[in-house]
Amino acid sequence: QTAAxxxxxxxxxxxxxxxxxxxxxxxxxxxGLTLDLTRGKPSxxxxxxxxxxxxxxxxxxxxxxxxxxxxxxxxGIAELRAMFAxxxxxxxxxxxxxxxxxxxxMHDCLVQLLLHGAPDSPRPWSQEETVKFVCPxxxxxxxxxxxxxxxxxxLTVPMNEDGPDVAAVRELVKDPAVKGMWIVPTYANPxxxxxxxxxxxxxxxxETAAPDFRIFWDNAYAFHHLTxxxxxxxxxxxxxxxxxxxxxxxxxxxxxxxxxxxSGVAFLAASKANVDWYLGHQQFASIGPDKVNQLRHVQFFxxxxxxxxxxxxxxxxxxxxxxxxxxxLSSALDGREVATxxxxxxxxxxxxxxxxxxxxxxxxxxxxxxxxxxPAGASFPHGKDPRDRNIRLAPSFPVLAxxxxxxxxxxxxxxxxxxxxxxxxxx
Ligand code: PMP
Numbered sequence: 001q002t003a004a005x006x007x008x009x010x011x012x013x014x015x016x017x018x019x020x021x022x023x024x025x026x027x028x029x030x031x032g033l034t035l036d037l038t039r040g041k042p043s044x045x046x047x048x049x050x051x052x053x054x055x056x057x058x059x060x061x062x063x064x065x066x067x068x069x070x071x072x073x074x075x076g077i078a079e080l081r082a083m084f085a086x087x088x089x090x091x092x093x094x095x096x097x098x099x100x101x102x103x104x105x106m107h108d109c110l111v112q113l114l115l116h117g118a119p120d121s122p123r124p125w126s127q128e129e130t131v132k133f134v135c136p137x138x139x140x141x142x143x144x145x146x147x148x149x150x151x152x153x154x155l156t157v158p159m160n161e162d163g164p165d166v167a168a169v170r171e172l173v174k175d176p177a178v179k180g181m182w183i184v185p186t187y188a189n190p191x192x193x194x195x196x197x198x199x200x201x202x203x204x205x206x207e208t209a210a211p212d213f214r215i216f217w218d219n220a221y222a223f224h225h226l227t228x229x230x231x232x233x234x235x236x237x238x239x240x241x242x243x244x245x246x247x248x249x250x251x252x253x254x255x256x257x258x259x260x261x262x263s264g265v266a267f268l269a270a271s272k273a274n275v276d277w278y279l280g281h282q283q284f285a286s287i288g289p290d291k292v293n294q295l296r297h298v299q300f301f302x303x304x305x306x307x308x309x310x311x312x313x314x315x316x317x318x319x320x321x322x323x324x325x326x327x328x329l330s331s332a333l334d335g336r337e338v339a340t341x342x343x344x345x346x347x348x349x350x351x352x353x354x355x356x357x358x359x360x361x362x363x364x365x366x367x368x369x370x371x372x373x374x375p376a377g378a379s380f381p382h383g384k385d386p387r388d389r390n391i392r393l394a395p396s397f398p399v400l401a402x403x404x405x406x407x408x409x410x411x412x413x414x415x416x417x418x419x420x421x422x423x424x425x426x427x
Contacts, residue, residue: 002335006415006422018423021416025365028409033370035406040189040348041397042261042314049313050259056296068291074279077294080265086304087223088253089235090269096278098289102254102266106216107146109250109268112281113179113214114150119277120247121212125179134172134181136164138351138379138390140189140218143182147381153177154381159188163195166202176209180216186233187221190351190379190392192344200234205243215240217251221347223311224257226319229345237269246271250278255297257348258310265289265297318348321395321403325350328404332411338418341393350393351379352410358417359388365413371406 009017060069062077075081076097085092098105114131117124125131131152135144136159147154155178157168164183172178183203185195195203203215215236222233236249247270255264268278301307326343329352333339342351354362359376366373374392377385393410395403 005335005337006418007337009422011423014419014423018416018419018425021412021419024412025369025416028369028412031370033405033409035370035398035402035409036372037394037398037403037406037410038372038374039397040257040394042257043317043397043399045317045399046257046314046396047260049310049317050300053259053263053296053300056299057292058299060292060295062291062295062298066291068295071287073288073291074283074286075275076265076289077291077298079298080294083298083301083304083307084253084267085269087307088219088233088251088267088269090237090251093272094237094269094275096268096275097294098266098268099286100254100256100263100266100290100293102218102220102252102256102268103142103146105266105268106143106218106252108282108285109214109216109278110146110150112278113212116281118212118214118247119273128177128179130177132172132175132178134164134169134178135381136181136183136188137381138190138385138392139182140184141374141378141383143216143218144381156381159191159193161193163193163199164203166199166206169203170206173206173208173210173213178208179210179212180214182216182218184218184220185222185236186219186231187224187226187344187347189220189347190342190349192342192347192349192351194231194346195234197234200236201239201243204236204239204245204248208248213245213248215249217249219251219253220257222253223307224314224348225311225346226315226322227345231346237271241271247274250274258307258314259297259300263293265294318396320400321398322350324400324403325393325395325407328407329411332408333414336415336418339414348394348396350395352391352393352414353389354391354414355418355421356387356389358414358421359385359391361417361420362391362410362413365416366410369409369413371409371413373410 081095082092114126135154137156158165240248251269254266377383
């Protein structure tokens with residue numbers, strides 16, 4: 001039998017329910033937990049999958065005979081570019097294998113656009129009166145804080161199951177001040193949704209008032225499947241060149257959540273013109289990337305299939321944690337009508353939407369019980385969720401038993417906050 005919707009309870013029943021949740025919460029506090037679901041970090045067991053990297057590389061020459069210990073090779077070593085070109089469905093010359101962080105590559109691109117503009121820019125973006133970006137929400141907090149740090153205005157559109165609300169995007173890009181947009185196309189952070197081929201095709205072909213409009217296509221979770229039903233990322237680069245906007249997308253990816261989060265390899269993929277533009281500026285910032293790290297990644301994976309195979313091992317570790325989140329939320333919240341949450345088939349997050357106006361209270365209650373959650377609103381520009389209902393859950397780092405304990409605790413906090421709200425009492 002499913003539990004009754006909280007909104008259907010009589011005032012007396014609600015009062016009883018509120019009391020029972022206060023007791024449950026007090027019990028939770030008694031346990032003195034210290035659990036952390038704040039960030040999408042790989043767990044120790046996941047990092048251990050790549051320990052062989054610590055013994056690599058064997059030798060110090062790449063396939064062309066270049067000594068990887070020395071300077072040079074700004075675009076990265078050829079075998080690694082070819083491997084990820086295969087995975088990202090582009091040509092090797094469209095890929096740059098860089099340093100350890102794709103976020104840095106995104107930031108480099110943004111800064112170059114601000115300082116210099118792109119070849120198709122009328123002027124550097126910083127010389128525009130205002131620069132605006134389309135931001136699907138909920139989205140990745142670091143995308144938004146990066147834009148905020150440069151005073152770029154953020155215009156939100158809903159992130160749907162099949163990607164950003166394209167009709168809303170199409171309206172916004174009629175403004176020439178709108179220069180770009182973010183998207184996490186596969187297993188989005190935090191919604192878990194994947195941009196469909198149709199939506200990608202519309203984004204690639206839509207008319208934009210800005211001639212130098214850029215899509216920052218952040219494919220951080222392209223290979224991070226949680227089930228056997230593996231989502232395919234839309235091939236944005238081919239779609240864009242096919243519709244006459246070859247320079248519109250710049251794709252980013254990395255092995256941060258494949259090998260070591262702090263010592264992986266990051267990739268940029270785009271039209272040859274965009275790659276030349278990027279390297280043309282990058283040459284003043286670097287003599288070359290860490291090719292020793294790149295070579296050990298080549299040896300560790302062996303091939304594109306080696307990467308796919310490796311991702312299945314991550315899936316075995318992560319899958320049960322995501323199942324635990326769903327089962328803890330379901331068993332406490334089904335029927336109550338106070339929360340909905342995503343059931344992602346990939347990526348690193350569960351998106352939890354609670355009763356409007358209660359997300360901050362849930363996070364505060366959780367903190368009071370020793371469960372650290374990402375701050376409410378973090379998935380929105382300037383950290384402001386207009387409905388105060390969105391919470392991003394990141395279950396990858398704690399061990400399974402901790403995920404189970406933490407999520408049962410979160411469910412208690414969701415119920416208590418909802419009961420307080422419906423009863424009109426503040427906690
Ligand atoms: N993009 C997204 C969507 C992410 O979730 C993350 C990591 N949380 C990153 C980029 C960071 O990538 P990297 O480690 O390659 O800088």
